[in-house]
Structure formats: C-alpha cells, structure tokens
Amino acid sequence: MNTLTILGIETSCDETAAAVVRGLPPGPGEILSNIVFSQAHAHAPYGGVVPEIASRAHLEILDGIVERALAEAQLSLSDIDAVAATAGPGLIGGVMVGLTTAKALALGAGKPLVAVNHLAGHALTARLTDGVIFPFLLLLVSGGHCQLLAVSGPDEFRLYGGTLDDAAGEAFDKTAKLLGLPYPGGPNVEARALLGNAKRYALPRPLLGRPTSEGHDMDFSFSGLKTAVRQLKETASLNVDDACASFQAAVIDILCDRVANACVRFRKDFPKLETPALVIAGGVAANRAIGTALRELARRQNFAIRIPPVRLCTDNAAMIAWAGLERFAAGAADPFAIGPRARWPLDGSGRGDGDQAQQAG
Ligand code: KG4
Numbered sequence: 001m002n003t004l005t006i007l008g009i010e011t012s013c014d015e016t017a018a019a020v021v022r023g024l025p026p027g028p029g030e031i032l033s034n035i036v037f038s039q040a041h042a043h044a045p046y047g048g049v050v051p052e053i054a055s056r057a058h059l060e061i062l063d064g065i066v067e068r069a070l071a072e073a074q075l076s077l078s079d080i081d082a083v084a085a086t087a088g089p090g091l092i093g094g095v096m097v098g099l100t101t102a103k104a105l106a107l108g109a110g111k112p113l114v115a116v117n118h119l120a121g122h123a124l125t126a127r128l129t130d131g132v133i134f135p136f137l138l139l140l141v142s143g144g145h146c147q148l149l150a151v152s153g154p155d156e157f158r159l160y161g162g163t164l165d166d167a168a169g170e171a172f173d174k175t176a177k178l179l180g181l182p183y184p185g186g187p188n189v190e191a192r193a194l195l196g197n198a199k200r201y202a203l204p205r206p207l208l209g210r211p212t213s214e215g216h217d218m219d220f221s222f223s224g225l226k227t228a229v230r231q232l233k234e235t236a237s238l239n240v241d242d243a244c245a246s247f248q249a250a251v252i253d254i255l256c257d258r259v260a261n262a263c264v265r266f267r268k269d270f271p272k273l274e275t276p277a278l279v280i281a282g283g284v285a286a287n288r289a290i291g292t293a294l295r296e297l298a299r300r301q302n303f304a305i306r307i308p309p310v311r312l313c314t315d316n317a318a319m320i321a322w323a324g325l326e327r328f329a330a331g332a333a334d335p336f337a338i339g340p341r342a343r344w345p346l347d348g349s350g351r352g353d354g355d356q357a358q359q360a361g
C-alpha cells in the first residue's frame with residue numbers, strides 16, 4: 001500500500017488544531033505540519049473551559065488554522081487522501097464546528113471523511129511517534145479522562161478501569177483553582193510542586209491497595225483527594241508549594257498502584273509478550289514527576305514505557321490525523337451524515353469515564 005496523507009482537525013475542547021500526517025500503520029509516521037492554537041487565555045478568567053466561548057473561537061479561527069496546516073505541509077487539499085476530524089467525545093459545540101468543517105472540505109475536494117474518537121487519537125499517538133505494535137497497555141490521563149485500556153487495534157480497546165469521579169487532569173485543575181493558581185492547573189501545580197515538600201501535608205490516597213465495592217482493582221478515584229485539598233485550604237499559613245507537592249505525590253501513588261494492577265492483568269490477557277509496551281497518553285502525561293514514577297514502575301514490571309513528547313500528549317490534530325490514517329488504512333470511511341457525539345466510550349461498554357472536558361464552575 002502507498003503511504004497515506006491525512007488532514008486532521010481537532011476542536012473538542014479548548015485547542016483549535018489542524019495537522020497533516022503521512023505514513024502507514026504501524027508507524028512511525030511523518031508529521032508534515034501540526035498547528036495548535038490554544039484558547040487557554042480566553043478561558044483562564046473563568047478557571048475552566050466555557051463551552052460557548054470555545055465553540056465561537058473554533059468557528060472564528062479554524063479555517064485559517066487549516067490553511068496554515070496545508071501551507072506548512074506544502075500541500076493542497078487535492079494531495080490529501082482523506083480528511084479526519086474529531087467526532088467526539090468532547091464539548092458538543094466545538095466538535096460540531098470541527099466535524100462540519102471537515103465535511104465541507106472533504107465534500108468540496110471529493111475526498112473521504114474519517115470520524116475519529118478523540119481518545120483513540122491520544123491512544124494511538126505512540127504509534128505515530130514510535131511505531132508501537134499492538135497489543136499494548138494504555139494509561140490515558142487527561143482533563144476529561146482517566147482510564148486503563150488494552151489496545152489491540154485502531155478500533156479495539158478493552159477497558160480495564162476508569163475513574164469513579166474526577167479525571168486526573170481535572171483533579172490537577174480543581175486543585176490549582178482551590179489554591180489560587182491559574183488555569184490550566186496541571187503545569188502550574190507541577191511547577192510549584194518542584195519548590196515544595198511532598199511530605200508536609202498527609203493527603204488521602206483513595207482506593208490505594210484495595211478494589212472498589214464492585215471488586216474492580218484498576219479504577220481511580222480523586223474526589224476524596226480534592227476534598228482534602230479544600231480542607232487544607234482552610235489551614236492558616238498554608239504553604240502552596242508544599243500543598244502542590246503533597247497533592248502531586250498522592251496522584252502519583254494512586255496512578256502507580258492502579259497501573260501495577262493493570263500490568264498484572266495485561267500479562268494474563270497476553271501471556272506471550274515478553275516486554276509489552278506501556279503507553280502513557282493525554283495531557284497529564286506531560287507531568288515529569290508522574291513520568292519518572294511510571295518509568296520506574298514499568299522497569300519493575302518489565303514493560304517498555306512510551307511517553308510521547310509533550311506537544312503530542314496534550315490536545316493536537318496530528319494525533320487525530322494519525323488515528324484517521326489508521327482507520328482509513330483499515331478500510332474505514334464515514335458517511336457525511338455522521339453526527340458529533342458528546343460521549344463516546346472507547347470500548348463500547350459504556351463503563352468507565354465518559355465525561356466530557358471540564359467546564360467552568
Ligand atoms: O489531553 P488534554 O490536552 O485535554 C483533554 O482532552 O482533556 O489534557 C489537558 C489536561 C488538563 O487537565 C491539564 O491540567 C493536564 O492535562 N495537564 C497536566 C500537565 N500538563 C497538562 N497535568 C499535570 N501536569 C502537567 N504538567
């Protein structure tokens with residue numbers, strides 16, 4: 001098969017993005033362009049993403065972002081094999097803008113349309129960057145999602161565990177807000193944690209070392225931790241650096257405990273693999289302390305860890321173009337009648353966190 005060249009569009013949260021990617025499964029692929037316009041500054045005053053502001057901003061700038069992506073790749077639409085766009089999950093207004101634009105471009109140029117699950121975009125990024133082969137174990141940690149999955153194909157996901165309440169990134173964002181740090185919270189909490197003492201405040205680690213009441217030992221829970229941070233805030237003379245460090249240490253313990261259980265389960269499900277890949281995806285994968293802890297865990301479990309570079313961990317369109325490329329290479333294209341979906345669980349079971357990105361408030 002000849003290499004495929006795909007235009008990707010991402011508008012499910014507060015990044016307006018377009019990219020052109022070339023390659024063939026299993027990767028690695030070539031990123032010909034990757035334009036990301038962050039609206040973070042527009043949402044920062046509200047401490048979270050405001051859906052109406054997001055969809056209006058997508059609508060205003062997406063055409064220009066797509067033009068730039070094509071120009072930087074030195075291609076025109078006629079050189080593209082298919083147009084891929086995020087069709088969910090996410091903020092419905094934004095997804096609608098991206099998907100409708102993709103349909104118009106595809107229809108005008110006589111090209112196929114490929115609808116992409118945003119989470120599949122995160123999940124498959126390590127194939128774009130490293131050519132990681134199926135099956136692999138995936139920890140997907142973003143603002144709206146916190147899941148452990150076995151990934152066996154571009155459309156084949158087995159959910160091991162999800163979050164019972166907040167996503168990991170959401171916990172970072174809410175903690176930042178409670179502590180008076182600017183949005184988005186993750187990078188700010190990480191920066192302040194570097195200056196602080198992680199042992200200063202004893203924060204809870206919900207579910208650590210034990211299963212949920214349903215017996216799941218790969219599920220996450222962060223709301224108890226958030227409540228503890230809120231109570232901490234009442235403390236006079238609270239040291240924000242120490243609070244950030246203590247919070248981040250608790251998140252690391254929770255993540256490592258659940259991932260260790262998932263490593264054991266993955267080995268049972270795929271006994272023939274000697275050194276399976278553990279892929280970390282989603283915005284929280286940008287956190288260096290979390291990366292270091294998971295690297296050490298992978299070494300102990302004899303898994304080969306893969307963490308894509310930061311700019312491909314957070315929301316972008318190269319991952320959407322690549323996920324579209326994988327589906328298209330497998331023979332998939334979608335009818336123009338396909339609609340946007342606010343919720344769209346990866347494994348179809350409906351279990352796990354189907355949450356959309358966090359909203360203001
Ligand atoms: O994947 P992403 O860009 O958007 C979603 O699909 O949700 O992830 C954004 C999330 C935010 O919650 C942000 O606070 C978090 O990723 N994040 C981080 C860091 N960088 C981004 N969390 C912890 N540490 C970071 N360095």
Ligand code: ZN
Nearest residue numbers: 122142314315
């Ligand atoms: Zn995302």
